Amino acid sequence: MKTPLLNPNSFLFSYTMIINSFLKNITKYLDLGKEIYLSPIYGCKFCGYEGMLHRHGYYSRNVITKYSIHRISILRVKCPSCGKTHAVLPSFLIPYYQYSLEFIFECLYLSFVMKDSYSKIVNLFNSLNPDLSFKASNISSFKKRMNENNSIVNSFFAGFDSLYYDMDYPKVSSIIEKIKVFPKDIFDFNSTFFKMMPKYFFSKV
Ligand SMILES: [Zn+2]
Incomplete structure (x- = not known):
């Protein structure tokens, strides 16, 4: 029997999400709808099963981007080995956040790296997306x-490439800069982080 990759008691929800690298672009995602999920999904992080997961319906959720608010379908899959269901999220999303990865990351970048004030950031996002009521909180x-x-x-960067690794406890701003220059892009960072680490990026610690 395989050892579970995750401690089932560690964090109630962390293993019910799969970050998939199939699509980074929300516009393409909206164009394709459920067709996006034609290719099979493999691997259960909960029990270590490596085979194909079974389709188990869809649910819809909101995505808030810099310019608009969308409603998209998310596929659920079920592991035939342990029976656990997982939501298959595209890499432009972070589990349990309605704001897109790009939105959150840009907000972090403006605050931690550019040192922009909260009011400047709030005004920027609210002016880009008229449906938004983004707040300093x-x-x-x-x-x-x-x-x-x-x-x-x-520690993810240590495992990914020692060139990125900072032995001293790094400042948040330098970690954000490293994410920004991750090979390909932040979406690739999000799915690679999910593959390599026990929890997804931006999970509750
Ligand atoms: Zn499983």
């Missing part, structure tokens, strides 16, 4: 989560 909750994730992201 959203920024502080993103920043709090990023602070909590900082050392785990640093």
